[in-house]
Amino acid sequence: MGVIVQKYGGTSVGDSGRIKNVARRVVETKRKGNQVVVVVSAMGGTTDKLLEMAKQITDTPSERESDMLVSTGEQISVALLAMAIHDLGEDAISLTGAQVGIMTDDIHTRARILEISPTKMQEELNKDKIVVVAGFQGINIKNDITTLGRGGSDTTAVALAAVLKADMCDIFTDVDGVYTADPRIVPNARKLREISHEEMLELASLGAKVLHSRSVEFANKYDVPLCVRSSFNNSEGTYIVKEKDIVEEPAVRGITTDVNEAKITVKHVPDQPGIAAKVFTKVAEYNINIDMIIQNFSEDGYTDISFTVARGDIPRITPLLDTLVSGAGAREYTIDKSIAKLSVVGIGMRSHSGVAAKMFGALAKAGINISTISTSEIKISCIIPEKDAKKAVQVLHSEFELDKE
Ligand code: ASP
Ligand code: MG
Numbered sequence: 001m002g003v004i005v006q007k008y009g010g011t012s013v014g015d016s017g018r019i020k021n022v023a024r025r026v027v028e029t030k031r032k033g034n035q036v037v038v039v040v041s042a043m044g045g046t047t048d049k050l051l052e053m054a055k056q057i058t059d060t061p062s063e064r065e066s067d068m069l070v071s072t073g074e075q076i077s078v079a080l081l082a083m084a085i086h087d088l089g090e091d092a093i094s095l096t097g098a099q100v101g102i103m104t105d106d107i108h109t110r111a112r113i114l115e116i117s118p119t120k121m122q123e124e125l126n127k128d129k130i131v132v133v134a135g136f137q138g139i140n141i142k143n144d145i146t147t148l149g150r151g152g153s154d155t156t157a158v159a160l161a162a163v164l165k166a167d168m169c170d171i172f173t174d175v176d177g178v179y180t181a182d183p184r185i186v187p188n189a190r191k192l193r194e195i196s197h198e199e200m201l202e203l204a205s206l207g208a209k210v211l212h213s214r215s216v217e218f219a220n221k222y223d224v225p226l227c228v229r230s231s232f233n234n235s236e237g238t239y240i241v242k243e244k245d246i247v248e249e250p251a252v253r254g255i256t257t258d259v260n261e262a263k264i265t266v267k268h269v270p271d272q273p274g275i276a277a278k279v280f281t282k283v284a285e286y287n288i289n290i291d292m293i294i295q296n297f298s299e300d301g302y303t304d305i306s307f308t309v310a311r312g313d314i315p316r317i318t319p320l321l322d323t324l325v326s327g328a329g330a331r332e333y334t335i336d337k338s339i340a341k342l343s344v345v346g347i348g349m350r351s352h353s354g355v356a357a358k359m360f361g362a363l364a365k366a367g368i369n370i371s372t373i374s375t376s377e378i379k380i381s382c383i384i385p386e387k388d389a390k391k392a393v394q395v396l397h398s399e400f401e402l403d404k405e
Contacts, residue, residue, distance in 0.1 A: 001033045001034060001035065001167075002033075002034045002035070002167035002168070003034065003035045003036075003037070003125075003164050003165070003166045004029055004034045004036050004037070004166060004167060004168050004169075004170070005036075005037045005038075005039065005160050005161040005164065005166045005169045005170070006025075006026060006029065006036065006037075006038050006039070006156075006157075006169075006170045006172060007038070007039040007040070007135065007153055007154060007156070007169070007170070007171045007172060008022050008038065008039075008040050008041065008159035008172045008173075008231055009041045009044075009153070009171075009172065009173045009174065009233070010042055010043060010044035010046070010047070011039040011044045011173070011174040011231075012172055012173065012174060012208070012231035012232075013022040013040050013041065013043050013044075013077045013080075014043055014044040014045075014080065015043070015368050016080070018231075019077070019080050019081055019084050020084050020087075021231070021232075021331070021379060022038075022040075022084070022172075022231065023081060023084035023085045023087070023088055024088065025172075025231070026038050026081075026085060026130055027085060027088045027089075027090050027130070029147070030090060030130055030332050031090075031108070032099045034167075035125040036130045036131070037121055037125070037130075037131045037132075037160055037161075037164065037166070037362050038130060038131070038132045038133065038135060039075065039132075039133045039134075039135045039153055039156050039157040039160060040077045040078055040081055040132065040133075040134070040135055040153070041066040041074060041077065041135050041136065041153040042070075042073025042074050042076065042077055042136070043073070043076065043077050045075050046073040046076070046077075046300055047070050048148070050069050050070050050072065051066070051069075051070060053069070054066060054069055057124065061342075063108035063109045063130070064108050064144055066108065067108045067109060067137075067145050067146050067147045068144075068145055068148075068149055069099075069142070070136075071096075071134070071136070071145045071147055071183070073136075074096075074134035074135050074136055074137060074153070075096060075134055077134075078094035078095070078096075078132045078133065078134045079094050081094070081132050082094040082130075082132045083311070085130055085132070086317050090130055091127070091128060091129045091130065092101055092128050092129055092130040092131070092132055093124050093130075093132065094129060094132040094133075094134070094136045095120065095121075095124075095131065095134070096137065096157070097133070097134055097136075097137035097138040097139060097145070098137075098138070098139040098143075098145065099120065099365060100116065100120055100133055100160075101115075101116060101117040101119070101120060101139075102116050102119075102137070102138035102139065102156065102159070103115045103116065103138060103139060103140070103141070104138035104139065104140055104146045104148070105140065105146075106140040106141065106142065106146065107146070108144075108146055108147070109146075109147055109149065110147075110148070110149040111138055111140065111147065111149075112148075112149055112214070113138060113148070113155065113156075116159055116160065117163075117360065118163045118164050118237060120162065121133075121160070121163070123130065123215040124156065124172060127156050132154075133156065133160060135152065135153025135154075135156040135157065136148050136152040136153045136156060137152075137156075138156075142207035144230075148212075149212070149214075151209070151211075152212055152214075153212075154171055154211050154212035154215035155212045155214045155215040155218060156227060157169055157171060158215040158216075158218040158219050158222075158224050159214065159215075159218055161224045161225075161226075162218055162219075162222035162224050166224065166225075167223050167225065168225050168227065169219070169225060169226050169227070170227050170229060170237070171211065171215075171226070171227065171228045171230075172229060172230065172231035173210070173228060173230065173231065174230070174231070174232070175210065175228075175230060176191050176192045176226055176229065176230045176233070176237065177192065177204070177229060177230075177235075177236075177238030178191070178192050178195050178200065178208070178210050178238040178240075178254070179191055179192065179254070179255050179341055180253070180255065180397065180402040180403070181254065181255045181256070181393050181397050181402065182208075182256070182257075182393070183393065185257075185393050186255075186393055186394055186403075187399045188334070188397075188403040189397065189402070189403070190402060190403060190405070191238060192238045192253065192254070193237045193238065193239065194238065194241050194245075194246060194247070195238055195239075195240055195241070195246075195253060195271065196240070196241060196242065196243040196246050196347050197216055197217075197219060197220035197240055197241075197242065197243070197255070198243060198347060198378055199251075199253050199254065199345050199346065199347055199378065200216045200240050200315070201213055201216050201217065201220075202343070202345045202376070202378060202379045203254055203256055203345055204216060204236075205260030206256045206258055206343045206345070206379070207256050207257065207259075207260065207341070207342065208254070209254050210228055211228060216240060219240060219350050220242075224240075225239075226239070226240040227240070228240070228281070243347055244323075246347065249346075249347060249348040249351065250346060250348050250351055250400070250402075251346050251348040251352035251400065252344045252345070252346040252348070252349075252354045252396075252400040252402065253345055253346040253347070253348070254344075254345050254346070255340050255342070255343065255344050255345075255393050255396050255397055255400075255402070256342075256343050256345070256393075257340045257341065257343075257389045257390075257393055258340065258341040259339075259340045259341075259386050259389060260310055260311050260312070260344075261291060261308045261309065261310060261311060261339060261340075261341055261376070261383075262308065262309060262310075262311045262314055262335055262336060262337045262339065263306055263307070263308050263335070263371070263372070264306065264307055264308070264309060264317070264321065264333060264334070264335050264336075264338075265304055265305070265306040265333060265334045265337050265381060266279065266304065266305045266306075266321070266324060266325070266328075266330045266333045267304050267330060267331050267332050267334065268302045268303075268304065268330055268331035268332070269302060269303055269304070269305055269328060269329065269330040270302060270328070270329050270330075271298040271301050271302055271303040271306075272301075275305075275328060276295060276305065278324075278327075278328055279305060279324060279347050280293075280307075282320055282323075282324060283307075283309075283317065283320065286316055286320055288309055288316060288317055289309065289310065289313075290307050290308070290309060290315045291307070291308040291309065291341070292306075292308045292341075292372050292374045292381070292383065293305070293306070293307040294307070294372055296308050298365070306327075306372065308339070308341070308372070308383065311337055314335060316336070318335075319331045338385060338386045338387070339371070339383050339385065339386055339398065340383070340384055340385070340386045340388070340389035340392075341381055341382070341383055342381065342382050342383075342384050342389065342392050342393065342396070343379055343380065343381040344359055344379070344380050344396060344400070345376050345378060345379045346378060349377065349378050349380075350377060352377065355380060356375070356380050357372075357381055357382045358399060358400070359382075359396060360382075362395050362396055362399040363382070363392060363395065363396075365395075366388075366391060366392070366395045368384050368385070368388045368391065368392050368395070369384065369385065369388075370382045370383065370384055371383045371384070383387065
């Protein structure tokens with residue numbers, strides 16, 4: 001007998017028929033002789049709808065109240081799923097994050113899990129119940145409800161699996177697993193049998209929305225066996241494993257594009273010590289995350305600084321750029337929203353050379369212009385025009401022969 005944690009995303013519990021389908025799968029797993037803990041997201045679209053309701057009240061909702069509001073989405077789906085399981089003749093109990101004892105810090109809307117007690121869940125499992133836990137939420141030391149950031153139910157599932165020392169944590173979603181590229185862009189993209197935590201983390205932070213980044217960090221740190229698979233069929237999913245357990249090491253494992261960034265260029269800034277510090281200290285004060293940064297070649301004592309931020313941060317950064325231009329002696333700034341970040345990821349890059357040359361060569365041949373490049377040990381990212389994003393992924397997918405086993 002094993003302990004299995006299963007997580008079902010919003011689409012998988014999108015309506016009553018789908019909730020019943022999930023109930024059948026959960027019951028089947030239990031009847032194979034396992035103890036089962038199920039984590040669910042809010043029904044598809046619910047979290048967005050709740051946030052929209054808040055927006056109709058105010059542009060600046062309190063973050064504590066936002067958490068109080070959005071956490072109700074998961075409360076609906078756990079209750080309905082428990083009922084559906086009862087209907088199939090098994091005992092089940094739904095629990096909120098607070099009832100389980102998922103303790104977080106008090107950073108509302110993006111809290112981090114600090115501690116989880118397995119006691120309550122184990123008590124219920126030992127009464128032969130299926131335990132259904134609300135994803136995405138926890139409770140802080142003041143007994144206030146917190147949430148873990150969008151997509152956070154994955155992290156709930158992996159964290160529960162860690163404290164329960166589960167034999168498997170299955171993340172059931174609306175795709176079959178992790179692909180070499182988005183199959184909507186590259187029709188012959190291939191589902192990966194396995195991928196390392198490091199690669200998955202890079203892909204997650206680069207716009208592949210399969211898993212919440214923190215869930216991958218947890219799985220790596222606490223050795224949680226993790227698999228992403230479809231809730232609509234029984235096909236093998238993708239296993240997220242330790243780098244040392246990876247059999248194949250192609251130079252490139254996957255390709256992504258992210259069209260949610262914008263490139264800001266502050267022009268004609270005095271090229272003096274402390275100027276970059278001044279610019280980025282200001283940005284950090286506003287809690288705006290910077291992705292790529294380049295400082296261009298300087299001429300006549302002046303230089304241009306470019307960096308990329310999430311497009312959603314543009315309204316917040318604009319007033320700051322205005323003060324920067326007046327305060328730091330820059331001439332002007334430009335914001336380019338028509339960019340895409342194109343990235344190739346693979347642990348094989350540590351041992352294969354020439355990946356960058358091959359990537360840039362293929363893009364050049366396709367007439368795609370690169371404006372910014374950044375690299376890490378297992379990743380190369382380029383900024384290209386947004387209009388070329390799809391073509392670029394297709395070109396690189398065949399260049400690196402990712403359609404072949
Ligand atoms: N319901 C939350 C969201 O939509 C959390 C999750 O689905 O994982 O982001
Ligand atoms: Mg998700």
